[in-house]
Amino acid sequence: MELKAKAFKYGDDINTDYIISGKYKFKSNDMEVMAVHAMEELDPDYYAKMKPNGGFLVAGTNFGMGSSREQAPLVLIHSSTKAVLAKTFARIFYRNAINTGLPVVECDTDLIDDGDELVLDLTGGVLRDVTKGIDIAIKPLPPVMAQLLADGGLVEHFKKHGGFAL
Amino acid sequence: MSAISGKTIAEKIFSAHSGTDAHAGDIVIADVDFVMGQDGTSPLAIRALQNMGVDAVFDSKKVALVIDHSSPSPIEGVSALHTMMREFGKLTGAKVYDVGCGVCHQLIPENGHVVPGDLMVGCDSHTCTYGALNVFSTGVGSTDGAAAMASGKLWFKVPETMKVTYNGALKPGVFSKDLILYLAGQIGADGATYEAIEFDGPVIDELSVEARMTISNMAIEVGAKAGLMKADAKTLAWFAGRGEKTPNPVGPDADAVYVRELEIDASTIGPQVAKPHAVDNVSLIEEVEGTPIAQGFIGTCTNGRLEDLKIAASILKGRTVHPDVRLIVAAASKQIYLDAMEAGYIQMLVKAGAAVVTPGCGPCVGTHNGVPSDGENVISTANRNFKGRMGNSNSFIYLGSPATVAASVIEGKITDPRKYFEGGEA
Structure with missing residues (x-):
């Protein structure tokens, strides 16, 4: 699977309240409605910037810290975020992203600037910064998670195998 | 390994x-x-x-x-x-x-x-x-x-x-x-x-x-x-x-x-306050003392238990919440609510000026029960103070113990609670 889009760069310790605020997440189960508020606390224009052509959310350390809300990866998916690239991720968000089918990639995001054109080949494990003309090393997913992502998330894995088959 | x-x-x-x-x-x-x-x-x-x-x-x-x-x-x-x-x-x-x-x-x-x-x-x-x-x-x-x-x-x-x-x-x-x-x-x-x-x-x-x-x-x-x-x-x-x-208690092996x-030497630790907008943005209470507050909140899965309400009530008993401050209290469960009434804590808190809301998460998650206004500071016993956490991105949340919140709502500013305790230093 090859993903191609622009980088939208943000900082460290982005918590799930910033990805989708509690004041919205309780109101609806419809993620298309909620997605317009994605990342609103940090960047009110996130949805407008990301939605038309898709993009990579590029961040620093501890992305997705805080609450267990699965609305966080879901609103990113529904705002056409193709993948999240960060130096490190918080544990629950990382699992939720894989379970819902949002690719998450650990890499040295200091090498990437806002607006860079990126190509991510998840199968081959290659991230290329086309603007800078460099390949960036990415940390491979643990095999269990690679299998879940390959199955299309945990729901699809359960449907396919009738339970855990890891 | x-x-x-x-x-x-x-x-x-x-x-x-x-x-x-x-x-x-x-x-x-x-x-x-x-x-x-x-x-x-x-x-x-x-x-x-x-x-x-x-x-x-x-x-x-x-x-x-x-x-x-x-x-x-x-x-x-x-x-x-x-x-x-x-x-x-x-x-x-x-x-x-x-x-x-x-x-x-x-x-x-x-x-x-x-x-x-x-x-x-x-x-x-x-x-x-x-x-x-x-x-x-x-x-x-x-x-x-x-x-x-x-x-x-x-x-x-x-x-x-x-x-x-x-x-x-x-x-x-x-x-x-x-x-x-x-x-x-x-x-x-x-x-x-x-x-x-x-x-x-x-x-x-x-x-x-x-x-x-x-x-x-x-x-x-x-x-x-x-x-x-x-x-x-x-x-x-x-x-x-x-x-x-x-119960099947499990302890770690010696090796x-x-x-x-x-x-950590707890004897050297005084009251701590987490400042906006991060839980690890922690300082000694001395550094934030005097910060004006508009709302206090005592409750949540962190500090909404009987002992927490008892501590708050012991400070607020016979005193009143500052006229410019709202104090919101939520017991962590119906049982705690009942126990706190039985012990008289709820009455002490209400007489002091507290608004007691339904047992539950209360205003911690920003959906209801006390969304702060623009520019307001809140002192809360909750566990998170992220921007917008209580429902308004333009408010500022400080986190502390129930004693710190109780002491602060009396004076309308962040206050060291130690003066209410025997042997306290403040």
């Missing part, structure tokens, strides 16, 4: 629940003893179950849904999600704790759904609270929760463990909230990511079970998967009369391998 080395609490609980000789770093599929969801997360879990084609839970006695985050419902969208939860309860037999019962993290242990030695997951990040009760409990998302509700199993990476030992003794006016805020300030919001923490030492031994829960509750605020403590006589006494399950060990 050698297979013959001793085991941590986490390694022992995962070994017992996966039928393997589990060590840190191993991936295991483990049996879970209980699965919980709340009203912000259960609707997505129910949808995930529907998408899986599953219409039953693995054991209706081992699944509960709690309506606490936005309860009673403030708007029709939430009402519809609550209805979805109640219908799921009727369909599957899973227990639904409805409006007024309280916060999930109080209700699950209070009703004996978990006991020492158990492994449980909850669709809420503060599920780590029951680590204080020797339960390996951790927060998961709705889809993981759905998989666990369907199968009674979940996959886990067995975590490495960091050991935090609190030595010395707490000074008057200093509480378990100050101990965990201090740790957050020391190691940061990702200081224990992917790890379990074992909290130990004479200070932990001295704390009540309730006060211990405050510490484990905030393990997630340093990124930890669990915040575990040993079960002692106090723990076992706390569980007496709470359900039919038999357990820790990824890191941290020793």
Whole structure:
């Protein structure tokens, strides 16, 4: 699977309240409605910037810290975020992203600037910064998670195998 | 890591629940003893179950849904999600704790759904609270929760463990909230990511079970998967009369391998305050004293227990909340609410000027019950102070102990609570 889009760069310790605020997440189960508020606390224009052509959310350390809300990866998916690239991720968000089918990639995001054109080949494990003309090393997913992502998330894995088959 | 080395609490609980000789770093599929969801997360879990084609839970006695985050419902969208939860309860037999019962993290242990030695997951990040009760409990998302509700199993990476030992003794006016805020300030919001923490030492031994829960509750605020403590006589006494399950206490081996060990002298710690907009933005109370506040909040899964209300009432008894300040109080459960009325704490708080709201999460999650106005400062006993957390991005949240909040609402500014305690320094 090859993903191609622009980088939208943000900082460290982005918590799930910033990805989708509690004041919205309780109101609806419809993620298309909620997605317009994605990342609103940090960047009110996130949805407008990301939605038309898709993009990579590029961040620093501890992305997705805080609450267990699965609305966080879901609103990113529904705002056409193709993948999240960060130096490190918080544990629950990382699992939720894989379970819902949002690719998450650990890499040295200091090498990437806002607006860079990126190509991510998840199968081959290659991230290329086309603007800078460099390949960036990415940390491979643990095999269990690679299998879940390959199955299309945990729901699809359960449907396919009738339970855990890891 | 050698297979013959001793085991941590986490390694022992995962070994017992996966039928393997589990060590840190191993991936295991483990049996879970209980699965919980709340009203912000259960609707997505129910949808995930529907998408899986599953219409039953693995054991209706081992699944509960709690309506606490936005309860009673403030708007029709939430009402519809609550209805979805109640219908799921009727369909599957899973227990639904409805409006007024309280916060999930109080209700699950209070009703004996978990006991020492158990492994449980909850669709809420503060599920780590029951680590204080020797339960390996951790927060998961709705889809993981759905998989666990369907199968009674979940996959886990067995975590490495960091050991935090609190030595010395707490000074008057200093509480378990100050101990965990201090740790957050020391190691940061990702200081224990992917790890379990074992909290130990004479200070932990001295704390009540309730006060211990405050510490484990905030393990997630340093990124930890669990915040575990040993079960002692106090723990076992706390569980007496709470359900039919038999506790199976699990302690670490003497030669357990820790990824890191941290020793903290509690005698040197004063009241701590986390400043906006991060839980690890911690300072001594002296540095923020005098900061004007417009609202105080005492409650939540962190500090909404009887002992917390008692401390607040002891300070506010016969005094009044500053005229420019609102004080909101929410007991963590209906039982605590009743006990606090029986003891007279609620009356003392109300007479002092508090507005008591329904047992539940209250204004902590920004849906209702006290959304601050633009530019206002709030002092709260909650566990998070992220921008917008209480429903307004233009307000500022400070976190402290119930004593700090009570002392502050009297004066209308952040106030050192030690002057209300014998031997206090302030």
